Amino acid sequence: MSITLNVNGRDQAIEAEPDTPLLYVLRNDLELNAAKYGCGLGQCGACTVIVDGKAIFSCLTPVAVLEGKKIRTVESLGTVDKPGPMQQAFIENQAAQCGYCIAGMMMRAQALLEKNPKASDTEIRAALEPNLCRCGTHMRILKAVKRAGELMQQGQA
Amino acid sequence: MDDFADSNAISRRKLLGGAGALVVSFAIAPAMAQTPAPAATAPAAPAAPAADAGPTLPGALQQDPMLDSWIGITADGKVTVFTGKAELGQGVKTAIIQCAAEELELDPKSITLVTADTFRTPNEGYTAGSMSMQNSGTAVRNAAAQVRELLIGQAAKQLNVDPATLHAENGQIVGGNGQKLGYGAVVGNNILHVNAQPTSKLTPTKDFKVMGKPMPRVDIPGKVTGGQAYVQDMRLAGMLHARVVRPPSYKAVLADADTAGVGKLPGVVKVVRDGNYLAVIAQKEWQAIKAMRTLARSAKWTETPVFPEMAKLSDALKALPIEDGTVADSKTTATGVVKTYEAVFTRPYQMHGSIGPSCAVGQLKDGVTTVWTHTQGVYPDRDAIAQLLGVDKPKVHCIHTEGSGCYGHNGADDLAGDAALLAQQVPGKPVRVQHMREQEHSWEPYGPAMVTYFKGGIDANGKIAEWNYELWSNSHGERPGSAGQLISARYLSKPFPADVQKLKITPLGSGDRNADPGYTLPQKKVIWHFMKDDILRQSSMRALGAYCNVFSMESSMDELARLAGADQVEFRLKHLDDQRGRDVITLAAKNFGWTDWKPSPDRGRGFAYARYKNHACYLAIAVEVEVDKTTGRVRLVRANAGIDSGEIINPDGIKNQTEGGIIQSMSWTLFEGVTFDQTRITSVDWQSYPIARFADIPDSIDVAIVERPGAPFLGTGEGAQGPTSAAIGNAIRDCIGKRLTDLPLTRDKVMAALLA
Numbered sequence: 058m059s060i061t062l063n064v065n066g067r068d069q070a071i072e073a074e075p076d077t078p079l080l081y082v083l084r085n086d087l088e089l090n091a092a093k094y095g096c097g098l099g100q101c102g103a104c105t106v107i108v109d110g111k112a113i114f115s116c117l118t119p120v121a122v123l124e125g126k127k128i129r130t131v132e133s134l135g136t137v138d139k140p141g142p143m144q145q146a147f148i149e150n151q152a153a154q155c156g157y158c159i160a161g162m163m164m165r166a167q168a169l170l171e172k173n174p175k176a177s178d179t180e181i182r183a184a185l186e187p188n189l190c191r192c193g194t195h196m197r198i199l200k201a202v203k204r205a206g207e208l209m210q211q212g213q214a
Numbered sequence: 215m216d217d218f219a220d221s222n223a224i225s226r227r228k229l230l231g232g233a234g235a236l237v238v239s240f241a242i243a244p245a246m247a248q249t250p251a252p253a254a255t256a257p258a259a260p261a262a263p264a265a266d267a268g269p270t271l272p273g274a275l276q277q278d279p280m281l282d283s284w285i286g287i288t289a290d291g292k293v294t295v296f297t298g299k300a301e302l303g304q305g306v307k308t309a310i311i312q313c314a315a316e317e318l319e320l321d322p323k324s325i326t327l328v329t330a331d332t333f334r335t336p337n338e339g340y341t342a343g344s345m346s347m348q349n350s351g352t353a354v355r356n357a358a359a360q361v362r363e364l365l366i367g368q369a370a371k372q373l374n375v376d377p378a379t380l381h382a383e384n385g386q387i388v389g390g391n392g393q394k395l396g397y398g399a400v401v402g403n404n405i406l407h408v409n410a411q412p413t414s415k416l417t418p419t420k421d422f423k424v425m426g427k428p429m430p431r432v433d434i435p436g437k438v439t440g441g442q443a444y445v446q447d448m449r450l451a452g453m454l455h456a457r458v459v460r461p462p463s464y465k466a467v468l469a470d471a472d473t474a475g476v477g478k479l480p481g482v483v484k485v486v487r488d489g490n491y492l493a494v495i496a497q498k499e500w501q502a503i504k505a506m507r508t509l510a511r512s513a514k515w516t517e518t519p520v521f522p523e524m525a526k527l528s529d530a531l532k533a534l535p536i537e538d539g540t541v542a543d544s545k546t547t548a549t550g551v552v553k554t555y556e557a558v559f560t561r562p563y564q565m566h567g568s569i570g571p572s573c574a575v576g577q578l579k580d581g582v583t584t585v586w587t588h589t590q591g592v593y594p595d596r597d598a599i600a601q602l603l604g605v606d607k608p609k610v611h612c613i614h615t616e617g618s619g620c621y622g623h624n625g626a627d628d629l630a631g632d633a634a635l636l637a638q639q640v641p642g643k644p645v646r647v648q649h650m651r652e653q654e655h656s657w658e659p660y661g662p663a664m665v666t667y668f669k670g671g672i673d674a675n676g677k678i679a680e681w682n683y684e685l686w687s688n689s690h691g692e693r694p695g696s697a698g699q700l701i702s703a704r705y706l707s708k709p710f711p712a713d714v715q716k717l718k719i720t721p722l723g724s725g726d727r728n729a730d731p732g733y734t735l736p737q738k739k740v741i742w743h744f745m746k747d748d749i750l751r752q753s754s755m756r757a758l759g760a761y762c763n764v765f766s767m768e769s770s771m772d773e774l775a776r777l778a779g780a781d782q783v784e785f786r787l788k789h790l791d792d793q794r795g796r797d798v799i800t801l802a803a804k805n806f807g808w809t810d811w812k813p814s815p816d817r818g819r820g821f822a823y824a825r826y827k828n829h830a831c832y833l834a835i836a837v838e839v840e841v842d843k844t845t846g847r848v849r850l851v852r853a854n855a856g857i858d859s860g861e862i863i864n865p866d867g868i869k870n871q872t873e874g875g876i877i878q879s880m881s882w883t884l885f886e887g888v889t890f891d892q893t894r895i896t897s898v899d900w901q902s903y904p905i906a907r908f909a910d911i912p913d914s915i916d917v918a919i920v921e922r923p924g925a926p927f928l929g930t931g932e933g934a935q936g937p938t939s940a941a942i943g944n945a946i947r948d949c950i951g952k953r954l955t956d957l958p959l960t961r962d963k964v965m966a967a968l969l970a
Contacts, residue, residue: 073500084499090441090447091440093569093570095570096651096900100651130440131438135439140435147434148438154305154870154874155618156433156434156437157444157446157569157570157618160440182908189900191568191619191905193878193880193881193906194873196873197873199911
């Protein structure tokens, strides 16, 4: 079927079977690398993106239910040359080892901080609970998210 | 683990793209080299430290002595560095660039780095064993220093001045009278195509501009902005997507599958069946997944129960045919023993658990099968794949492309094999194939299960008088190897047999890694009861046997200290002569606040130490845990580690790896064990194989580094795995007064101990 998805602020017409999870459309049809396949089960969060302000598992969400919704991926946060606050904070804190889980972490954290840029350490930990990291980069991820909140507040000031 | 499996000198092309021109240079077998070179055959095994004798070349220059195997400079001055090691998320790219930039007096940003590629880089075996810095880092650093001096020498000739008046500076050779020549202007014709010398004029630590500094990782900006960073992200023109249908259990035999029906599903290009090997190739990824599921549902398998009862795994391991090897024997008799401690420790099979299931891309073109793979060993994989396909080795080109962190031998090599096989089905077309989560969980080669036994004792002075240690373990190195080490090869209609594993006692260690205690003891005896037969598929996982051996031995040290009525830190120092070990112990204890620590009912503290492999990095760790005595839940609250990795290349890299090692080992230690029934693996997702989540993460982790200017690189990546496990076990013991000996130390076991 033909479907129009609003991804990172742009309407994109794609051809996909309606049960196709968003993840495969993002990665293969729209050639966006950030969201990753991790489990296909909603257990690890590597595929996390934001839909209408909420962090969701793109591996479990069929495109058929996404028309008219605003989908955002890490690619919307900034670029290598102009990293956004979340990306800047992860670079500053060198908050990656292999980095495979990081895009999912960033989007889940972004959804939290957009609602509450002053989120406490406890709130950040609780929000990130659905996302797994196997390299053990958690301490740096927590620091980076905290820092991203500060940068976002500075940006708004 | 064979880190240098093979160094047979096939021709290797180096393609240095520069200024629009393709400069091709060759570093070929010594017979064709311009200067005499030593025999091309690699030493039988990586040289163990302290075993060095004679004028050997530094690091991996021993295997590949030509300078232009490591450093290439084009006429326009562009510098390319070649390493046979691979980026696994440990930061090796950044560290290698730092080594080269320092000695070549270059801006790190100006260096192009080429990593593990069977057509382009040296054969450095596997990127494993925390040896990238000792081997490749040392080679690149020395090669870079020698290249710098060659460039200065050549510039001196061209300028007709004394080389002593010249120095290298930011890509130029600069003289006192204002002369300047770019590297490209002096590199000339093949002046780097010479053998390395045993000694180099290395930059002293005090003059470092790039090494020893926390240079940001070169790969992180791309990874946090959606760059194409992984093999999973590859999108070649015309690329097809494949999925395999693995058998439901190891010995399953395929009776029937609806290959014709699945072939008619939307997008399906080909359904592959070869014996018990099943796969689908489709236009789009989701089509491949749906076709895989339909094919899997249609498949009828005959299964055979082959596993022992999980609860009796230890007995089953010990019942396998055994060959004994002596790891250490003081050939002395214990005397004056007044108190003894003995215990059996166990470790279950544990998973690498990469967040991204393994993936590879294959393409057959012009008679060459190219495989983009996140394997730790492109050359060994090339050999295995050539055998699998029945072609000559030069007809297979393996290119390392990053994947999700692997922490050892995960499914990477298997998927490389799948990609190579499936590429043959659609000549010319690239094929991307990835494991599904349940496939990665059930088929990856696990960290081997182990059983250990300790019996030791102290004398009347509170010193250790007796140390006997035995371990029951398979080999921890079942990588390719031959084709039979790849899953696909075992299920073809003409299957390749798995390699027969042999008992080998080496300085590197395998199941016996770190089984020889590093303490000074009047009597010790260490035996490896080696099993060649597998129960579950297994191979190398971060730290190999060191994880369970250090857990067992440092738990035992804790008990011996208690028997002696001694402080844990003091007791270890009392038995350790190596000053560098003493320094990390003292540092970790001080930073933790060991002597001022106040006990409380729900908290315990634990300490552990080991020098990884007894010849690599030193690591000591003090931890505090919290035990919820109503549920048995243990949380690591904080950890202070002290580490000595020798000369520091990137202090932040050492910290990042060590923090990660501590958290990963904490996860293994508290939560992880592969489950199975008598036929199938039952740990098939993150529910059935839980690992640490944010709720389990400590409040703080501190890693302090001991600086050792001028010392050899010792590596870092695996140092924390063993000591962390023991420190946690010791802290639980401290809190609840009971010793837990069966990994993982789950809340059920803590509760059982509390109620006993």
